[in-house]
Structure formats: structure tokens, C-alpha cells
Amino acid sequence: MSSEIPFTLRVRYGDTDQMGVVYYANYLYWFEVGRTEFCRAFGKSYADWEAEGVFLPVVESHCRYRHPARYEDQITVYTKIGEMKSSSVVFECRIEREPDRKPIASGWTRHAFVDRKGKILRGDNPLRRWIETLGE
Amino acid sequence: MSSEIPFTLRVRYGDTDQMGVVYYANYLYWFEVGRTEFCRAFGKSYADWEAEGVFLPVVESHCRYRHPARYEDQITVYTKIGEMKSSSVVFECRIEREPDRKPIASGWTRHAFVDRKGKILRGDNPLRRWIETLGE
């Protein structure tokens, strides 16, 4: 559907564990940064959507760890929209190491559309409409 | 295959995010605690296995977030062994809230058997043999 938006960051010391590579939970932080920058790239921050009362809690996550990332590695997170349903949307992510473009990880997160009280928004809502326009 | 091993912990303030619930990456920390306690319950810590030169890096993770966990919630992580292949093993996890046993999340992680240098161990190795005995 949508374009793929890249965002580059550097691995922190605190992201590693005693195996000398990045701890596996930290990839989910990077996926989140990818989603944040995806929205920013299209002109409306996720913080703004929350201020308007639409939230995107994660309901499912998946990650394949292909090659370990290490301290001071520069990596790029590529994010795009995947499947969208009536009440959920998927963000797809892949991570490459710079400058050799080695694939580091790939995965996706599925998010429900919910209101301020956590009630699922089925069918239409402003954030869902906005995401639909990104693929056009 | 194996029995399911429970471990109970309490949600920390720092585990939450501005949505007022536990940030999604923290569930992978809990899955890790579940695996650690699983090994301990069967009498040999994962630290010991690393000392003997067998490592279990995560190669894939999956999580379904069913109901949000909140600060000071007491939760139990139930862990068991899933599918084992020649060079990998799956740990399956589910998380319940105490005392109402509300399902909070479920998921799994797949791990490669590797040696100290990160080389994949195919076929037999002491840790793989040990895991096999747990289901008998």
C-alpha cells in the first residue's frame, strides 16, 4: 500500500546484553520509532492523533531476528502500512545495517483503533481515513 | 511436551507508558524471565549452559496482547517447551493477571542453539539433550 519510510539511528550501549549483541526486546522499540517517523513523514504526528482521541495500542507483534545488531552500529528502520481491517491496522518493519545494507530484522505489529477510554473503534475514524489516503 | 512452569512478578512503574498500561516491548522481558525460571525449575540455570558454551539467541518472537497490564498488577508467566527442531527450540508463554486469572498475553520465542562464537549447533548438543529429557 503505502511507501516505505526510512529512519536511521545508532545502537546504544544499553541496548546490548551480555551476549554482546542487542537484546531482542529492543527491536520492538525500533519498530515503534519507525511507526512514529512514518506518521511524521506524512505530516501528522502520532502525538497529535492521541490528542484528538484516537489511540493505536499494539495487539500483536512479530519479529524475525536475522543478524545481530551491535553497539554503535548504524541501522535503518523501514516502515510501511500493511493490512488494514475494520478495527485494526498493520505496520510492517524491516531493519538494515548501514552502510552494507545487511538485513538485521523484519517484523510487523498489529494495532487496534481505540478511543480515549480504550473502546475499540470499528469502521470509520479520522486516523483510519488518513492512513487510507497514504496509499493513494 | 514439558510441564508448564509458573512465575509471578509485579508490574513496575517504569514498565508503563503514557497510555497508562505496560509498554509492549516489556512483555518480551517477561517471556525471558519465564524461560529463565523454567530452566531453574528443572535444576539447571541458563547461566550454567552459557558457561558450558551453549547459547540460545532468539531468532523469532511473537506476542498477542489480550488485555493491558497495569502498574502494581501481579502477573504470572507460564512457560513450557514447544516445537524442537534440529537446531532450534520454541518456548511458549502465556501471562495471566492475579488473582482473577485474566489472560493478559500469550506468545512464543524460537531460539537457535549456537556455540560461543555464534556458530549454529545442528543435531546433538548437551542443552538440546537436556530439554528432551524434560518432556519424558
Added chain:
Amino acid sequence: MSSEIPFTLRVRYGDTDQMGVVYYANYLYWFEVGRTEFCRAFGKSYADWEAEGVFLPVVESHCRYRHPARYEDQITVYTKIGEMKSSSVVFECRIEREPDRKPIASGWTRHAFVDRKGKILRGDNPLRRWIETLGE
């Protein structure tokens, strides 16, 4: 002033970094767990205080790292109340390794009393009164 409240926990794999020891920021999580369990030990959880509209954001932190903690170490966090001023209170923490009681770290955090909107509460407030009774 108050008694020292102990809480024991086990170091997670994800708490370590590539130096093979616990990453220094994680000690501040342990201090937080110590504060949470301190309040619980005296019969009123910090979550309850927030529900009543008194918050304790950290305004200063200090930690001395004496001996590294490692994966699977069992550690005890000892927490007590330190200096209390008109609009702030100090929690003092020290961490020992079990069972040899090796000193791992010590430090303190200073917290402002603030209301739901972040406004500093000077002078009297219910949480401040409650803390004062703990030392009696």
C-alpha cells in the same frame, strides 16, 4: 526516620549489557521497585496515592555502583525514608547481593509532591502526612 523495607528480586538477562554486568540505568528501576514495596509494606500502594491525586515525580537521583550485579544474581533492595522538606521527600536505597550480602549499590532519589496537573504541593498534603506517621 522510618524502618528499612527489604525486597528481593532476580537479575534478568535483559538487564545486562555487553560488559557482562547490569547496565547502570537499571539500578534506578530497582530503586523504584524499592519505593513501591516500601509503600506497600506500610499498607497503602503508590497507585492509590496517584488515584487520590498526589504524585511523586523524581527531581533528583544519585547512585554509587559498588560491585557489579550479574544475570541470575539474587539481590535485595533496602528502602527507607530520608530527609523530608516542605515540598519534597527523599527515599534512600541500598542493594545487597544474596546470600553473601555483598554491597552492590547505594543511592537516593528526591521527589516533589505534585498534584494531577503537575503543580507542586507545598506544605501539607495527605501523602506527606502519611509518610510522617511511618517514622513514629
Added chain:
Amino acid sequence: MSSEIPFTLRVRYGDTDQMGVVYYANYLYWFEVGRTEFCRAFGKSYADWEAEGVFLPVVESHCRYRHPARYEDQITVYTKIGEMKSSSVVFECRIEREPDRKPIASGWTRHAFVDRKGKILRGDNPLRRWIETLGE
């Protein structure tokens, strides 16, 4: 002594807690990023120093939290060298929000010079010499 090196980053969703602001332990991650970028700015990465056998474990940390940082805030970490002793060195950090330069936090970390086995290096060592040249 040395110049102050700036590094700008954006606050992640996962850095916040249920108070709606950045959790206090995350500032220590930012101090670490500041130190890493400080070394990089002077042409030799900390990873290289570790490869040569000199390590800088944190032995003390201090932070004053002046104004809360929030999700999607852009912040700049300014890092410089502070007091250097025979076997330790201090990094000083301050954090400002962009673009209004609001002071967010300030603090410092003290680090021992140690070798690969964790033995303290007193007196001369290559990393200590290198740091001394930065102030000239």
C-alpha cells in the same frame, strides 16, 4: 576542560511512563548516548577503546530533573569532560529541549578506568592520555 559536544534525539513512546513524561531512568541512557557521541566527535569510538582493552564502567551517577521531557520532544544532550583523577574520569551532561532550549536535566557520571578483567587501571593508560589531549 574539553569542549561541549551536542547530540540531538527524539523522545520515544516507550521512554514515557504513566505520568505522561519520560521515566527517570531513561535520562541515564541519554547521558550514555552523549558520552558515545562525545568520543565519536573526537575521532575514536568507545567501542574501539573496549577493543583495545580499556573499559569505562560507571561508578557513580547523578541527575537533576528540571523539566519533564515528553513523547516526540526533540532534545539535545551536551556532553563534556569534568574532573579526571588517577583512576577515574567524570562526564558532565546537560539536556535541553529543542527549539526553545528549555533546560530538561543535568547531571554527571563518574567512570573508573578498568582492564578487560575489571581490574582498575591506576595512573597512565591510553584512553586517559587521549582524554587529556582533548582539553588542550
